[in-house]
Amino acid sequence: MRLISLALAVLLLLIQYPLWLGKGGMLAVADLRDQVTVAQAQLDGRKARNAKLDSEVRDLREGLGAVEERARLELGMIKQNEIFVQVLRHNEKPVESMTVPPPPPAPKNKGGHGSPAVTH
Numbered sequence: 001m002r003l004i005s006l007a008l009a010v011l012l013l014l015i016q017y018p019l020w021l022g023k024g025g026m027l028a029v030a031d032l033r034d035q036v037t038v039a040q041a042q043l044d045g046r047k048a049r050n051a052k053l054d055s056e057v058r059d060l061r062e063g064l065g066a067v068e069e070r071a072r073l074e075l076g077m078i079k080q081n082e083i084f085v086q087v088l089r090h091n092e093k094p095v096e097s098m099t100v101p102p103p104p105p106a107p108k109n110k111g112g113h114g115s116p117a118v119t120h
Helices: 002-020 026-062 065-075
Strands: none
Touching: 002 026, 026 065
């Protein structure tokens, strides 16, 4: 009787082997679930990034606001006849503007006679 019990126990272990360790077994399924979870997290991050890029492309195509903002922030550009004021924090270096400064204004006529001063 003891030999039969031992043989049945060994058979039971042999039957359990494919269930736990074989191809398509519980450990393989658990590993695949972990891989799916990681892939889903990556997919969610990429979807969010794509949505942000799509929104940015739509803004660039439809309006000038996004183009203007990029020109200001990334290139340091300003509009003509616009005054640029930059507030610096402690130990912060000023950003150099890429926009060519406008020429200085013409001197005003101090005579007040209505005719501009002509110089030769």
